[in-house]
Amino acid sequence: MKAATAIINRSALIHNYNTLKKLSPNSQLMAVVKANGYGHGALEIAKTLHFADYCGVARVDEALALRESGITSPILLLEGFVSEYCLPLLIEHQLETVIHCQEQLDMLLAFKSEQLIKVWLKLDTGMHRLGIRMEEAENAFMQLSCSAIVEKPINLMTHFACSDELDNPLTQNQINQFDTFSQTKAIGLSSLAASGGILFWPESRRDLNRAGIILYGVSPLTNKPAIDFDLKPVMQLESSLIAVRRHLKGESVGYNATWTGDRDTTIGVVAIGYGDGYSRSLKNGTPVLVNGREVPLIGRVSMDMITVDLGPNATDKVGDTVILWGKALPIERIALQNGLSPYELMTQLTSRLKLEYIDE
Structure with a gap:
């Protein structure tokens, strides 16, 4: 008699990653493994997708657990760091970080190190949760560009609020705001699309796409299952x-x-x-x-x-x-x-x- 068990199909996971990669073959694809890999087991997911271009986590502890278990893929902290005491860990474990507020920016600029930190400046184009407000983004970008500790060029990202609402104009407005800001600057990589963006907004697929729930074969639209997109439940x-x-x-x-x-x-x-x-x-x-x-x-x-x-x-x-x-x-x-x-x-x-x- 089997107790409550989640059967995780690694073949389905690999199929989903490859299917999503084909949607934008010139882009890198992040496997988002925060929250214990959406309940699937973060370490096993990361090991199975050892070839992934990136792993995405929310917090430093999640990233350290992956590194300590031998995961060598680039790892991005999607919430960034919460304390200056985290900054040496970023360097020691080669972690990339989002910068989404002035407090993080101040801690980063005050930190002393001979090694560079790769950062992603997060723009608040309409989600209004995390991110530098657009009227403050120019100054934040300038501060990062002038910092001796930050790897250049600066990477940019944003996050959509309504990408699963296909008739909502906010997503296109967010894309437009991002492009208006970035087109006059020498930037590194750009990242706009998470699960909804990857599936429904092809113009948002840029240098790095972030596959969250769709990686696990689950659709962001509850009335349209993932199998409709050739994705398999994991x-x-x-x-x-x-x-x-x-x-x-x-x-x-x-x-x-x-x-x-x-x-x-x-x-x-x-x-x-x-x-x-x-x-x-x-x-x-x-x-x-x-x-x-x-x-x-x-x-x-x-x-x-x-x-x-x-x-x-x-x-x-x-x-x-x-x-x-x-x-x-x-x-x-x-x-x-x-x-x-x-x-x-x-x-x-x-x-x-x-x-x-x-x-x-």
């Missing part, structure tokens, strides 16, 4: 039936009795819950695959288990495999039905969940 989340029970009409199941049967039926208890990262907010009726057929989630998701309605004529038995999402049941569908994001569903998977790697 993860299959599965577990086993640990009990099969007769259930009578009028009986409820689970905490707070959120579901009551309207017929005699058979329920299955599955060994997975929010302790494994299967979201407690998933609703009654969320599809689950048991022996190749869809059955509905019923009752509240518990810490260690869920219940499903197997139907009155069920022949399922204890030990049978249950699939929560994967190739046959896209995670985009689970997210759409519950008003959630696939990002959230994958990255909240916990350390109790077993990760099993296959090549097929």
Whole structure:
């Protein structure tokens, strides 16, 4: 009987990387492995994609874990650094960093070193989360250009706010702002496109594209699964039936009795819950695959288990495999039905969940 397990298909991962690379063959492609590789295991993803042009992480600790495990690919800190004490680590471990605020810029310019640091100045073209505001970008660019510690030329990047909204004019406006700023300057590499940009905004594919959720075979559009873009789901989340029970009409199941049967039926208890990262907010009726057929989630998701309605004529038995999402049941569908994001569903998977790697 299998406990809750995420089956990670390395062949699908490599297929996705190569497929995305073909969309812009003259560009470099970053494998974004932050948040434990979107729940897939950052180290194993980085090892599998050892040929990737770049790895992208959010924080210094994530980068150090990769370096300490032998990953030699260029690594970019997408949030930059939070303390001047991080700066020696950037040099020691050959890490590249985003600069997105004046505080980071001041720390960098005050740092003394004979070795150069490769930086990416992040422009706030419309996301308004991180990045140097456009009216302040000229001064920031000048300060970096005059610094003796910064590798030249300066690299530029930005991040889209609405790239998954194909009729939203903001993305094109962000591209225009980026180009207006950069066209009069001698810059190094430029990076605009993350997952949505790579798929839907070809004019944003520049020197370095950043593949996040699409690398793992999940679409940023929940109503259009990744298989429509020739991308393969890398993860299959599965577990086993640990009990099969007769259930009578009028009986409820689970905490707070959120579901009551309207017929005699058979329920299955599955060994997975929010302790494994299967979201407690998933609703009654969320599809689950048991022996190749869809059955509905019923009752509240518990810490260690869920219940499903197997139907009155069920022949399922204890030990049978249950699939929560994967190739046959896209995670985009689970997210759409519950008003959630696939990002959230994958990255909240916990350390109790077993990760099993296959090549097929």
